[in-house]
Structures are given as structure tokens and as C-alpha cells.
Amino acid sequence: MNFWEQLTDGLHMHEVLLFVLGSLFFLVLLFLMVLYAWRKEKLNVLLLFFMIPIVMIGWPSIARIQINEAGIALENTLRTYESDPQDPETRKALQAQVKELEDKGVKNPKTLINMAKANYMLGNDRDALQTLDKIPEGARESVGADDLKSTILVTQDIERKLQQAEQAPTDDNLEILRISKDKLLNKAANNIRLHQAVRKSDSLTQKKQ
Structure with a gap:
């Protein structure tokens, strides 16, 4: 700016x-x-x-x-x-x-990234992604816009697999969920939504066992 x-x-x-x-x-x-x-x-x-x-x-x-x-x-x-x-x-x-x-x-990239983070934490992924799109290309790396976008997509993926496993707890769905969950253990430590998804995944797979 x-x-x-x-x-x-x-x-x-x-x-x-x-x-x-x-x-x-x-x-x-x-x-x-x-x-x-x-x-x-x-x-x-x-x-x-x-x-x-x-x-x-x-x-x-x-x-x-x-x-x-x-x-x-x-x-x-x-x-x-x-x-x-x-x-x-x-x-x-x-x-x-x-x-x-x-x-x-507001158009300030630092404020926009915080707005996007807030929407993501509140579960408003669509609003978060739209806010990220407003950040100029030259400022995206410095504020971590692409990293947050990647995190949102990863979160949507694990939550979608968790929902599928809850609705149809077949061996295949549970195995897919377990593999996806294991890949997110490091990221989940500092991310509320991922942590919740991992915890629900563990609970679901343990019940099946």
C-alpha cells in the first residue's frame, strides 16, 4: 500500500x-x-x-x-x-x-489477514477465503496469506472426511480418515479447528475398534 x-x-x-x-x-x-x-x-x-x-x-x-x-x-x-x-x-x-x-x-494486508484468520477460526471458511483474495499479490507472502489458504483447504478436507466417516463408518472411510489425521498431527497442535478434528477422528476410530 x-x-x-x-x-x-x-x-x-x-x-x-x-x-x-x-x-x-x-x-x-x-x-x-x-x-x-x-x-x-x-x-x-x-x-x-x-x-x-x-x-x-x-x-x-x-x-x-x-x-x-x-x-x-x-x-x-x-x-x-x-x-x-x-x-x-x-x-x-x-x-x-x-x-x-x-x-x-479495510484494505491493509495485516488487518485483512487477521480478519481472514478470525473468520476461519469462527468456521466461516467462505468469508475467510474471500478476504484472502483481497490481499494484493505483493503482500501475500509477508502476511502468510497462502499458508492460511492452504490451512483452510486442509481443514475442509479433514472435516469432510470426518463427516463421511461419521455418516458411514466403514473400514475404508475410517482408514482414509486415520491416514489424513496422522498427517495433520504437527499442524493440529497449534490450530483449534484441526485439533478438534483430530480429537473427533481418534474418538471415532477408537469406537469402531
């Missing part, structure tokens, strides 16, 4: 316009202030007008700060949810924070 994209990321069109027009108005007032000073005219009238661009610039600036804070809050809540996925309040907070950032149309 270039400087302008970072500056306006998550702002609505009217907020961007306010920021641009306010900045231009501020520059015009500065020019007039220098001109008045050079002509030795009174500056009182101009000083009052400075309140207008300050408000115009301040509004979107506050909105931008709130977006940054929302991104940090999401990261913290995601960390909390990973340590305790059973807490309904944390889950609710995570859903609300993701929706807030989605409504803002």
Missing part, C-alpha cells in the same frame, strides 16, 4: 472528501495569512476561519484512529479466542469486530 492508501484506508468517500477539502482550505488560509502579514493587515478574521478546516480534517482523522484501534482490538481478541474458543463472549466480540472492519472496507 502506498502512503495515500494507508492514510485513507477504511475511510468512506465523504470522509476522504472532507479530509482533502479541509487540507486544501487549510493551505489556502495559510497562504492568505502570509499575504495578510506581508501587507500588515489584521489576522483576526482569518484565525476564526481556521476552525473550519480543523473540523474537516479532524473528523476523518478520528475515524482513521478508530479503525487502527479496531484492528488492534481484533488482533487481541483473536489471540484470546485461540486460547479459549469455548468462551461465547469472546466469540461474539470477534464476530462484531470482523463485521465492523468489513463494513469499513
Whole structure:
């Protein structure tokens, strides 16, 4: 992202316009202030007008700060949810924070990857994949977008095989599930959804035995 994209990321069109027009108005007032000073005219009238661009610039600036804070809050809540996925309040907070950032149309790759992780942890794989697709090609490797996409697909695969084995616990289905599960043991240690799938797989195969 270039400087302008970072500056306006998550702002609505009217907020961007306010920021641009306010900045231009501020520059015009500065020019007039220098001109008045050079002509030795009174500056009182101009000083009052400075309140207008300050408000115009301040509004979107506050909105931008709130977006940054929302991104940090999401990261913290995601960390909390990973340590305790059973807490309904944390889950609710995570859903609300993701929706807030989605409504803002955030484009920052670091925020997008956290939004995708949150959707994945919440079981919203489709939303997670759509969010990953918004990350620019040049930033995908640095934020781990392709790794997360691979993890999502692997999770969908093991959960699909687990469902098949639950519905039809034949020897073939259980063996396929066991082989797939064994390949995921290392990844499952640090992944809630994979860990749950592995645990369910072990329970299912043990019952069959």
C-alpha cells in the first residue's frame, strides 16, 4: 500500500472528501495569512476561519484512529479466542469486530489477514477465503496469506472426511480418515479447528475398534 492508501484506508468517500477539502482550505488560509502579514493587515478574521478546516480534517482523522484501534482490538481478541474458543463472549466480540472492519472496507494486508484468520477460526471458511483474495499479490507472502489458504483447504478436507466417516463408518472411510489425521498431527497442535478434528477422528476410530 502506498502512503495515500494507508492514510485513507477504511475511510468512506465523504470522509476522504472532507479530509482533502479541509487540507486544501487549510493551505489556502495559510497562504492568505502570509499575504495578510506581508501587507500588515489584521489576522483576526482569518484565525476564526481556521476552525473550519480543523473540523474537516479532524473528523476523518478520528475515524482513521478508530479503525487502527479496531484492528488492534481484533488482533487481541483473536489471540484470546485461540486460547479459549469455548468462551461465547469472546466469540461474539470477534464476530462484531470482523463485521465492523468489513463494513469499513479495510484494505491493509495485516488487518485483512487477521480478519481472514478470525473468520476461519469462527468456521466461516467462505468469508475467510474471500478476504484472502483481497490481499494484493505483493503482500501475500509477508502476511502468510497462502499458508492460511492452504490451512483452510486442509481443514475442509479433514472435516469432510470426518463427516463421511461419521455418516458411514466403514473400514475404508475410517482408514482414509486415520491416514489424513496422522498427517495433520504437527499442524493440529497449534490450530483449534484441526485439533478438534483430530480429537473427533481418534474418538471415532477408537469406537469402531
